[in-house]
Amino acid sequence: MPIHEKSLIRPENLIEHKDLFIDGIDVSGHWSTFINSRALTDYDESMQEEIAALPGGENIHRCWQCGSCTNACTVNALNPDFNPRYWIYLIRNGMKQELLLDKDIVWQCVSCNKCTYACPRDVNPEGVMKATAHWLELKGHTEKKPSMIFDEGFSQQIIETGKIEDGLVIRQFFARTGQKLAQNWLVAMAIGLAKRLPVAMGIKMGFAAVFHPRTRGWSRARAAIKDYVHEREAANRKALGLPTGEDGR
Known part of the structure; x- marks a missing residue:
């Protein structure tokens, strides 16, 4: 077929x-x-151009549908509906409604990059999957997924402090996704660490959890990173014809 x-x-x-x-x-x-017979009338000729304008989607036009990406895909081995080749085909043909039928699984890419290594045309299918997921989010077709929420919290902490405090990342993620903090696996891990960690290390970790230490001289780097992130977000929204001001972010 x-x-x-x-x-x-x-x-x-x-x-x-x-x-x-x-x-x-x-x-x-x-x-x-x-x-059911049907006629496709919803071709969106701008879809490939918009996704190509997002980070990771630049080389989507190179795809020749060999299927190496799907054949190498880690997620496809577990879920045959996860099909990078097919989605790239839909994007290049502007078949927006067909792509939206799979909007809840596109974001499941685990970035193993097996597809990218297998691709003979340097399409960077992993990047295309990320760009497609970002496009779906920016266009309002999907809500933020847990992975996106985690990435935002992780990035926010790095930008603000220049450091990563794992406990804070986990607590914020659970709070943002409406999960209870007292997860059985987390409690078991905490008890195991408490039994094995040196006292000095435990005190240091507790101090970091309360006071959130920052990298010295980080303020200038933080300002530069925030400006860059803002510029990238504005550029991405502009590429999709979306508002770029404070009200549209």
Whole structure:
């Protein structure tokens, strides 16, 4: 079946008649399944250009659909619906509605980069997946996923202090995602650490959790990083035709 026909066999497009008899013959069931006819009228010619304008999507135009990315994909081995080749095909053909059907799994890329190493055209499929997930978020098609929330908290702490305090990252992540802090695995890990860590190290970690130490002379670097992040976010939104002012961020 040609790749552009794949969406025709989605469950919602199948017609299955039950207790259907024609000339006394039972023709109900899957063996006589019909597929809804349809016409695609929602081609978005700007979609490839917009995703190519985001970090990681620059080389999407090089793809020749060899399938090396999907064949090498770690996530595809566990979930066959995770198909980078197919999504790149949809993007290049402007098939926006078809892409949105998979919006809840595009973000599951684990950045193992096996696809990037396998790609003979230097498309950087891992980057395209990240750019696509970012595009879906900026366009309002998806809510922020747990991985995005974690990345934001992690980055925010680095920008503010120049350091990473793991306990704070975890606490903030649980708070932002509505999870309880007293996770069984976390309690078990904390007890295990308390039994094995030297007293001095435990005191140092407790101090860091309360006072959040900063890298010396970090204020100038922090200001520069914030300016850069703001410029990148504004550039990404501009590329998608979205507001770039304070109200649109």
